[in-house]
Amino acid sequence: GISSVEKGYMLPSYRLSYKDLQQSGTSMESWTDATTTRGITKGHKPGNGEIVLTKQQAIQLSSAKKYRQLIGKTVKLSFNWVDVSGKPVQAEGNVKVSGISNGTSVRTSINSATLTRMIREANGSVQPNFLSVNVKDLNQVQTVADRVNNLRNAQNKRILGAMTVGSILKTVNTYVKLASTLLAAIAGISLLVSALMIIVTMYMSVSERTKEIGILRALGERKKDIRRLFTSESLFIGFFSAILALIIVFIATLAINYGLYHLIKYNIIQITFGNIAFAFIVALVISFLAALLPARRAANLNPIDALAAD
Structure with missing residues (x-):
């Protein structure tokens, strides 16, 4: 189910130099077919002897106004590697800047053949530390990933571990669900506290309005009328509390989405009509x-004792 396999190199750390300026970076990968070109804002993907820098790196190696002029210029790349015996070696070489990326979907990237040549010149081991596997059919991605994960050596130990977009999303969803559960637990505690506060408020209201309850009973109000009076007051408390809470949530949502939109180009918090309806229902029920x-306590008060209360 595989159409091609590309060797790849991931550098944990490296250093870039241009004239008298230097910039250190982490996690640079060689360019593969799995890398999208949409993240390159200016220039093109790296060919042989070329490199793509992020906008921030280009600014640090030049200036905020002239960083685009770095395309076509030659920078020096140096990084640590190991030889066949596992001893550290220093690899370096000159590469031409072919493009500038946004730093999110495309980070610092270099041609695989260029890295291989630099490693070979430093007498380092040219064995790649990751592979980019291209699958023929999109429906076979998980099947191929399972086959890669099941590859074993003579000692029955796993040789490779496959990472797909689906597995990354599954991991992200796991953390999202964990965060959602934690937030739901905190919200549950808040709801419990709010219910207790409403109970305290209503008991105080009953105590302060004992004589009023006695007058209402003397005028012919029934017990269920008294119950309805205090129940309706509590429902109004819940209703207006839900409105106030939604106003605060809308303001916080606008602020958070505005602050994070430039990072992910997506509104991270989205409120639906179902969320609003659920908030009102929960507030009224509580x-x-x-x-x-x-x-019930207000309705069961003795009218005579209530009228005599100070």
Whole structure:
């Protein structure tokens, strides 16, 4: 199910030099077919003897106004590697800047043949530290990944580990679900505290309005009328609390999305009509349940004792 396999090199650290300026970086990979060119804002992908720099690197090696002029210029690349015996070696060489990337979808990248030549000149080991596998059919990606993960040596130890977009998304989703569960737990505690506060508020209201309850009962109000009075007040508390909470959430959402949009080009927080309806329903239900005991206490007050209360 594989159409091609490309050798790749990932440098954990490296140094770039241009004239009297230097810049250190981490995690540079050789260019493969899996790398998209859409992240290159100016120039083109690296050919033989060429390199793509991020905008930030280009600025550090020149200036904020002249960083685009770095395309076509030659910079010096140096990095640490190992030889066949595992001893460290210093590899270096001159490469031409072919393009400048946005630094997100495309980071610092160099032609694989160029890296191989520089490593060979430094008497280093040319064995790649990752492979880029291209699958014939999109539906076979997971199947091929499972086959790669099951490759074993003579000692029955795994040789390679496959990483696909699906596996990355699965990992991200796992962390998102964990964060969602944690936030839901915090929200649950907040709801419990709010329910207790409503109960306390309603009990205080009953105590402060004992004489009022006695007058209402003397005028012919029934117990269920008293219960409805305090229950409706609690529901109003929940209703207006939900409105206030949604206003705060909308303001926070706008601020967070505005602050992070330039990083991921996506609104990280999105509120749907279902979220709004759920917030109102939960607020009303909690308010209703919290009002049951105080409303029952108010309804069961003896009218005579209530009228005599100070």
